[in-house]
Amino acid sequence: MNEQKIEFYKGPAGGWGALNSVKNALLRQDIPIKGAKTLLSANQPDGFDCPGCAWPDRNHHSTFEFCENGAKAVAAEATARRAGPELFAKYTVTELLQQSDFWLEDQGRLTHPMVYDAESDKYLPIHWDSAFALIARHLNGLPDPNQAIFYTSGRASNEAAFLYQLFVREYGTNNFPDCSNMCHEPSGSGMRPQIGVGKGTVTLQDFEAADAIFIFGQNPGTNHPRMLAELRDASRRGARIVSFNPLRERGLERFQDPQSKMEMATLGSTPISSHYFQLRVGGDLAVVKGMAKHLLERQEAGESVLDAEFIAQHTVGFDAVADDIRAEPWDVIVEESGLTQEQIRAAADVYIGARSAIFCWGMGITQHMHSVATIQMMGNLLLMRGNVGRPGAGFCPVRGHSNVQGDRTMGIWEKPPAALLDRLGQVFGFEPPRAHGYDTVEAIQAMLDGKGKVFFALGGNFAAATPDTHATWRALRQCDLTVHVTTKLNRSHVVHGRQALILPCLGRTEIDMQFGGPQGVTVEDSMSMVHISSGINPPASEHLLSEPAIVARLADATLAGRSRTPWLWLIEDYARIRDKIEAVFDDFKDFNTRVAQPGGFRLRNTASERVWATPTGKATFFAHPVPRDTPTHRARRRMQGKQRDAIVFTLFTTRSHDQYNTTVYGMDDRYRGVFGQRRVVFIHPEDIRALGMKDGDWVDLMTVWDDGPEPSAGPPGHAVPGVGGTVRRADKFKLVAYDIPRGNLAAYYPETNPLVPLSATAIAAGTPTSKAIPVLLVPHRGELADGAVASEAATTAA
CATH class of the missing domain: 3.40.228.10 (Dimethylsulfoxide Reductase, domain 2)
Known part of the structure; x- marks a missing residue:
C-alpha cells in the first residue's frame, strides 16, 4: 500500500500526472504491452467502446481516444490476473467478506461459473447448463413472477439489455431496478x-x-x-x-x-x-x-x-x-x-x-x-x-456508465410506457405485464419485506452501490437465490442469498465469438450517439459467455415451451437481435446499416428540433419554491434543545480519483491530495476548531434521521446516540481540513453508504439522496460500531 499522507496537489488536471497514472495502471495489472495495444483500440471504429463513462467520442480517426480513468477501466478488465476455482477453494465466503472492496476486485478476472455451497461456506464450480437449470427452477417455482427482481448495470450493451427486458417481461414482471434509479x-x-x-x-x-x-x-x-x-x-x-x-x-x-x-x-x-x-x-x-x-x-x-x-x-x-x-x-x-x-x-x-x-x-x-x-x-x-x-x-x-442511457432506451425501466409494451406484444406474440415494477429502493424494501425472493443482477455491484448498506445486506441475505453476471469478484458476491451463483461474462475488450462469427455490440453515449463495439483480446477464460448469450440461454431454460422467441437463434448473429430492436423502436430504422458507419448515428431528439412531445405540445415552465424543509433543516430542528452546541453537518458522498463508481483502482485521490487511504472526511478548518478538534483527528459519522435514536448528552459540540431507533454510522474517518463551505462535509462512497437512509429519496424520482445526508461527528471511540459493514476494518488493507 502507498504511504498514507495528505499533500496538496499543485499541478493541473491531466498532463504528466495522468500519463504516469496510466503507466502505473498497466504495470499493476501485469499487461504493459498488451494493455498499451488494447488502449489504442478504445473508442475506435474497429475497436471497442470504453467500459468507463458515457462521454461521446470526438474524433473516430484519432489514435488516442481514451482518458486516465478510462485507461484504468480497460487495464482492470484486460488484467493478466485470474480469480479461478483455486481462489474460491482457498477462502471461505466468510473470509472473503472480511477483505476490502479493493482486494476483492484486485484478484483478477473470474474464469468459471460458481455456485455457493452452504456446508463448506465456499463457492464451487458449476456447469453452465446446471446453473441455468437452477435459476429456472427458482423462477418457475415462485407463485408470483413479481417476487423476482432483475437488476441492470449501465455497462450492459443494447443487445444484452434488449434481450434481458424481453425475457423478464415474457417471464411476467416489470421489476427492473437499475443504476439509473441511483443516479440520473x-x-x-x-x-x-x-x-x-x-x-x-x-x-x-x-x-x-x-x-x-x-x-x-x-x-x-x-x-x-x-x-x-x-x-x-x-x-x-x-x-x-x-x-x-x-x-x-x-x-x-x-x-x-x-x-x-x-x-x-x-x-x-x-x-x-x-x-x-x-x-x-x-x-x-x-x-x-x-x-x-x-x-x-x-x-x-x-x-x-x-x-x-x-x-x-x-x-x-x-x-x-x-x-x-x-x-x-x-x-x-x-x-x-x-x-x-x-x-x-x-x-x-x-x-x-x-x-x-x-x-x-x-x-x-x-x-x-x-x-x-x-x-x-x-x-x-x-x-x-x-x-x-x-x-x-x-x-x-x-451520465455515468458507458451504456446507462442505452439500457433505458432498450426498455430497462420499471415504469414502461404503454406504447413499448404494445409493440413488444405485437412483435413477439405475448401479453407483457402492465403493472409497474420496483425501482432500486423499492426492490430493497421488497426483499426486506419478504416480497422479493430471487435477485438477478446483470452486472454491477448492488451490495456496495446502494444506500443504507446494513438494510441492503439484510435484504440480499433474505433471498432464496442471488445471481450475479460479472467479470470480477466484488462485494455483492459475498453478500448472498441462501443459494447463490456467480456467472462470469466476457468483457467489452474481448472477442465475442458466436456461431455466426465474431460479434459486435452497440452502445448509446450520453448524447444519443449509437455506435458499434468489438472486442480485440482473447477471452480471459474459455468458460466465459457473453451477456447476450447468458440472457438467451437463461430465457430458453426458463421459458421452455411457452415462448415464441427463438432465443438461441438470435444469439448466433447479433445482427438478428438488432433487427428485432428495429422492429420495436422506430428510431432504430436500418439499425444494422447505420451502425456500420464510422461513428454510428444519433437517435432523434425531438426537443433539439423544437418539437415538444408534451401533453400541450409545448415546453413547460414549472414553479418551485426554494426548499426550506430539507433533511438538514429537519435534523437541526430535531437537535434543538437535545444537545448543547451540537453541529449538524450536511455530508455528500463522492468518488476518489482512483475510483469509478464502486470499483476502486487504488488508494489515492491525487487531485485532492489524499494518498494511500480512503477513510477521510473533508471539512472546513473553522468547523474543525468549532468541534474542539484538530486536523487529522479521527471521528465517527452518525446520521440524524427521523427513525434514529434521540441523542443524549455528550461533550460540547458532539452528540451521543441514545437508546432505541435505527443507528446509522460509519466509523474511523480522518478529518482533513479542506476548502469546502462551512457546515458541509465530503467523504468517499461506498464507505459512507451506510449513512444514507433507505427512505431518503428524491421527490418524484426515488433516487437515494446521497449528496445531502445530515450527520453528526463523534470522536472515534476506538472500535467499529456493532454490526458495521464487515469490510470497514480492512478498507485500507491494500
Whole structure:
C-alpha cells in the first residue's frame, strides 16, 4: 500500500500526472504491452467502446481516444490476473467478506461459473447448463413472477439489455431496478414533462458554438475526463465556463491536455472556469432561481434579456413561474444557496451575455431530495432565453456508465410506457405485464419485506452501490437465490442469498465469438450517439459467455415451451437481435446499416428540433419554491434543545480519483491530495476548531434521521446516540481540513453508504439522496460500531 499522507496537489488536471497514472495502471495489472495495444483500440471504429463513462467520442480517426480513468477501466478488465476455482477453494465466503472492496476486485478476472455451497461456506464450480437449470427452477417455482427482481448495470450493451427486458417481461414482471434509479433518474423525471424527452439535447458540436457553459454538481476531471478537452477548447476560444461546486475541483480549475505537445513540453495548462462559485451543498435550486430573478428584474427595468418570441411560441406556464420567482425573497435565496446576492447576479450576467448557453450537471444535482425541482428550474432558465433547440445551447445531463442511457432506451425501466409494451406484444406474440415494477429502493424494501425472493443482477455491484448498506445486506441475505453476471469478484458476491451463483461474462475488450462469427455490440453515449463495439483480446477464460448469450440461454431454460422467441437463434448473429430492436423502436430504422458507419448515428431528439412531445405540445415552465424543509433543516430542528452546541453537518458522498463508481483502482485521490487511504472526511478548518478538534483527528459519522435514536448528552459540540431507533454510522474517518463551505462535509462512497437512509429519496424520482445526508461527528471511540459493514476494518488493507 502507498504511504498514507495528505499533500496538496499543485499541478493541473491531466498532463504528466495522468500519463504516469496510466503507466502505473498497466504495470499493476501485469499487461504493459498488451494493455498499451488494447488502449489504442478504445473508442475506435474497429475497436471497442470504453467500459468507463458515457462521454461521446470526438474524433473516430484519432489514435488516442481514451482518458486516465478510462485507461484504468480497460487495464482492470484486460488484467493478466485470474480469480479461478483455486481462489474460491482457498477462502471461505466468510473470509472473503472480511477483505476490502479493493482486494476483492484486485484478484483478477473470474474464469468459471460458481455456485455457493452452504456446508463448506465456499463457492464451487458449476456447469453452465446446471446453473441455468437452477435459476429456472427458482423462477418457475415462485407463485408470483413479481417476487423476482432483475437488476441492470449501465455497462450492459443494447443487445444484452434488449434481450434481458424481453425475457423478464415474457417471464411476467416489470421489476427492473437499475443504476439509473441511483443516479440520473431525476434528469429524466424532470425533463420529460418539461421538454418531452428525458435525454440531453446537445451534441459535441454544440460545445464548439456555446458562448457559455454552466456546470452544476459535476467533477469532470475524475468522472468524465474526456470532457475536459471540450472545456479546454471552449475556454481557449473565449467561452465563459461557470462552475458551481462546493469543492474546489482541479479539473474545473486547470487542465493540461496530454495530447497537446506544447502544453506537455512547456508544463503549461489552460484555465477552465472563468467563474467558480462554491455554493452550499444542495443550494443549486436557490442559485438558479436567483439567476432567474435577476433576469426578470433586468427585463422589468426595460432591458430585453428574455426571448419573448420563443416563450410565446414554444412554451406554456411562464406567467405563473414569473410570479413565483418575483415572490421568492432574496434573503431566502442567499441563505439557502450559500452565495451572496452579488455572486448570483454575476453568474446571471454571464448567462445574459451569452448568445447560446449549455447547462451541464451530474449527480451533485440528482442525488438530492429536490433534484427534480432543481433540474426543472434550470430548464426554466434555459427556456427564458430560448436556449434549447439551437446551436450551442441546451440541456446536458452528463451520465455515468458507458451504456446507462442505452439500457433505458432498450426498455430497462420499471415504469414502461404503454406504447413499448404494445409493440413488444405485437412483435413477439405475448401479453407483457402492465403493472409497474420496483425501482432500486423499492426492490430493497421488497426483499426486506419478504416480497422479493430471487435477485438477478446483470452486472454491477448492488451490495456496495446502494444506500443504507446494513438494510441492503439484510435484504440480499433474505433471498432464496442471488445471481450475479460479472467479470470480477466484488462485494455483492459475498453478500448472498441462501443459494447463490456467480456467472462470469466476457468483457467489452474481448472477442465475442458466436456461431455466426465474431460479434459486435452497440452502445448509446450520453448524447444519443449509437455506435458499434468489438472486442480485440482473447477471452480471459474459455468458460466465459457473453451477456447476450447468458440472457438467451437463461430465457430458453426458463421459458421452455411457452415462448415464441427463438432465443438461441438470435444469439448466433447479433445482427438478428438488432433487427428485432428495429422492429420495436422506430428510431432504430436500418439499425444494422447505420451502425456500420464510422461513428454510428444519433437517435432523434425531438426537443433539439423544437418539437415538444408534451401533453400541450409545448415546453413547460414549472414553479418551485426554494426548499426550506430539507433533511438538514429537519435534523437541526430535531437537535434543538437535545444537545448543547451540537453541529449538524450536511455530508455528500463522492468518488476518489482512483475510483469509478464502486470499483476502486487504488488508494489515492491525487487531485485532492489524499494518498494511500480512503477513510477521510473533508471539512472546513473553522468547523474543525468549532468541534474542539484538530486536523487529522479521527471521528465517527452518525446520521440524524427521523427513525434514529434521540441523542443524549455528550461533550460540547458532539452528540451521543441514545437508546432505541435505527443507528446509522460509519466509523474511523480522518478529518482533513479542506476548502469546502462551512457546515458541509465530503467523504468517499461506498464507505459512507451506510449513512444514507433507505427512505431518503428524491421527490418524484426515488433516487437515494446521497449528496445531502445530515450527520453528526463523534470522536472515534476506538472500535467499529456493532454490526458495521464487515469490510470497514480492512478498507485500507491494500
